[in-house]
Amino acid sequence: MKIEVKNLTKYFGKFVALDNINLEIIEGELLALLGPSGSGKTTLLRMIAGLETVDDTDKGEILFNNIDVSKKDIGDRDIGFVFQHYALFKHMTVFENIAFGLRVKPKKERLSNEQINKKVTKLLELIQLDGFANRFPWQLSGGQRQRVALARALAVQPKVLLLDEPFGALDAKVRADLRRWLKELQEELGITTVLVTHDQEEALEVADRIVVISKGKIEQIGTPEEVFHNPANEFVINFLGNVNLFHGREEDGRLDIDSSLENEDNNSKFLIRPHELEIVSVNNKDAILQAKIRYIQLAGSQVKIELTHLENETRTVLVEISHYEFREKNIQKGDIVGIRPRALRTFENGAGI
Amino acid sequence: MKNIIKKTKLVLLGGLVATTLNLYAKDKVEILNVSYDPTRELYSDYNKEFAKYWEEKTGQKVVIKQSHGGAGKQARAVIDGLKADVVTLALAYDIDVISQKRKLFPSDWQKRLENNSSPYTSTIVFLVRKGNPKGVKDWNDLVKEGIEVITPNPKTSGGARWNYLAAYAYAIKQELGNLTNIDRNSEVFKIADAKALDFVKKVYKNVPVLDSGARGSTNTFVQRKIGDVLLAWENEAFLAINELGVGEFEIVVPTVSILAEPPVTVVDKNAKKHGTYEVSKAYLDYLYSPVGQKLAAKHYYRPYKPELADKEDLERFPKLDLVKINDLFVDWKTAQKTHFDDAGTFDAIYK
């Protein structure tokens, strides 16, 4: 099913939650709506679901297969929705939870008990909770509950799957496992999916495309590579991954750091990611900065090094290098070193390297 | 043709039902007697007798429903819509008010039955504990320090108003000596009146609790054992003695007391609406019959026609000087207005 959002503006009183959103969701893709709290991503998702409506004071439309759905009842939109806090029916077993959508269908459309049985059992296998049919939600772990919520949403064979920060309430490990599992499932089923998240790692990992949203506006739409390596503006680069901020001037592809330019215009701001910097000897002529190594974190896939500017101890720089490079260069805490950018890149509005 | 037959059947059926209902209705009739507090026992017995009499006389079964409470409260209930067929209350004023406010019966109702529509009368006496430990003999003992007097609230209770006026009657008689031909506009009267009111005030200063009805006060005195002397309807006093322990209480008869006339009347409009006008009239008339008068005396009410009652019952009533309401006031209306209405003398006591 093709979903289009056209010129959508949503007000809550005087507050502008969404400002002229234009978006097309491609059939079969997993689209992530990524942004900080209050950015409007959840509002957008809920409007697609029908949980929020286009009121008289709002503008724009939402189209499913070219049909305006703002007048359609929530239950008629053929949507599966998964909540952050699962919203499982506490008083029903796992089986009944999943079967719910099938049981409330009008008499004409309702399947027989056997058919419902079969369907639910298949779904239980799909989510790998075969033996759990008669358990109650409070007997399950967070991850298990979310899988049941997913199965419940899928039971009625929706055309679109909407997930509202589905892994937000889970532990880091469970979160990581579950999102991978979701990605595989989604590819297998081929169902158009929209995922809301504030976790950029999650978005980068599972999404086919990412919509970066801030303050009700779309900052950028693109594949994970596009948004991460070619951020469209300062907000995107700041939001996706850690970043270092430098003030200075650019001359012939070289960067001159000058802290005195701090409060001047954007032309003097440069944002560089930790993995785009390398540690060199303090005398290296390509170094843009001298710094002292304060903290080294070895636990992780990369080595994370925290340094402070030699001239100004209050300014911090984050650098990420591979373990291999770390061992080679024999870096230790307290060393005075130089910092050099690995690559050069420019932005349109002047910020960045 | 079919239609006409159907219609006829319906009409006949309807007629049959209506007649049956009507017959049934005529067969059994129900009247509501709204009465004041202490008459529970009297009417419990009387109703049985009347029902027997009426069935023998007319073949109609009559069920009498009772409602009891403080006379003022009951009168107000009738005004607010309580569907009494007859009212048997503590004093004429309460019945007058019903007539005034709702016009449920003519304003000259009191003339319709003998003795100002009072088939029996009563008076106010004192009830004290066994041995009369505080030595209460007359009204002037009630104002002594340390004496606790139990009497109900005149705002709701009929008996309470008789109590109040009895005290007043005593005091004013003390001042004026003779109550015949008093000139209410004279200086002498005005001074006496003021003194009498002061006396009543002193009596009420000794009252620790005001119940809403005569029966409540009796309970306070007898059951809860509060107070040294209970101002009571004569019949209540006797009842207390005979129901709640002979020998535990004594009746003290004051030198002066008031003649209390608790009148009765049919509530014409209600009775006519219910179709109970005839039986209601008969119900009240029967109170004046030998059966009614005997029962009244038995239940310690002074019958209007003592010659119809049993002598033993009559002998129980003590002799005392009884003042009539009309000797003291022009009428009940004036008495009510002066003393018991808002901003009257009773209210002034509690300012």
Next chain:
Amino acid sequence: MKTRSNSQTSLDESKAVQYLLITTAVLFLGIMLVVPLITIFVEAFRKGAEAYFTSFNDEYVLQAIKLTFITAAIAVPLNLVFGVCASWAIAKYSFFGKSFLITLIDLPFAVSPVISGFVYILLFGAQGWFGSWLIENDVQIIFAVPGIVLATIFVTFPFVARELIPLMQEQGNDEEQAALLLGANGFQTFWKVTLPNIKWGLLYGVILCNARAMGEFGAVSVVSGHIQGVTNTMPLQVEILYNEYNFVAAFAVSTLLAILALLTLVLKYILEWKVARELKKLKNEE
């Protein structure tokens, strides 16, 4: 050294205070609750078991018991429906006048029952707002059973609502929204999702509502008319029996009310425990 002995005395002191508080509480409960309760039963059986049971043989007493049950049977379900509707509206939606509605629900608690009764007289009495219309159409509300039922409904309507509102607010909207998204209609959502979640709270509210409905005196007394065998509920009948010096019967009927009270307490205790368990389950989920 100094601190050690200080803490020693402070412990002793607090123990003494503890004992004092507990003793006071127990004494208070004993005097205010246990002793009167025992007295009711003692007085009821003062003249023996036969006298006790004979008290119930009276037509007026039986009618009073019947009227009490009929009144409760009407008032409680009505207040249940009203309570659920109001709680639903308050917990799930925001709307103009919401806080006013909440205040209104608490009104019967703030107003003296006697005043509540008088309001009905003001409305439906012969001299009241609707008085003349009622008389013309021969409809009797005050001083008849409908008036008693109305007065009872008024004084008991907060119970269910007050129980459900915090419960439903705590439970939030998510499950209902999930149900709607899955295609359930309003009624299905209410019946399958909302109702099972609130059932213990609901029962709790109903138990309290019932206890109050059966035991109400003030408001009912004002609108009753005290017609023997017709408009007297159990509490009113107790007063009448007492005023007729029929103390054994008065206490005998009181024992029925006392038993009802005890039953209510037991059920209340069980349901409280269940509701607490529900809330715990909720907390576990987050």
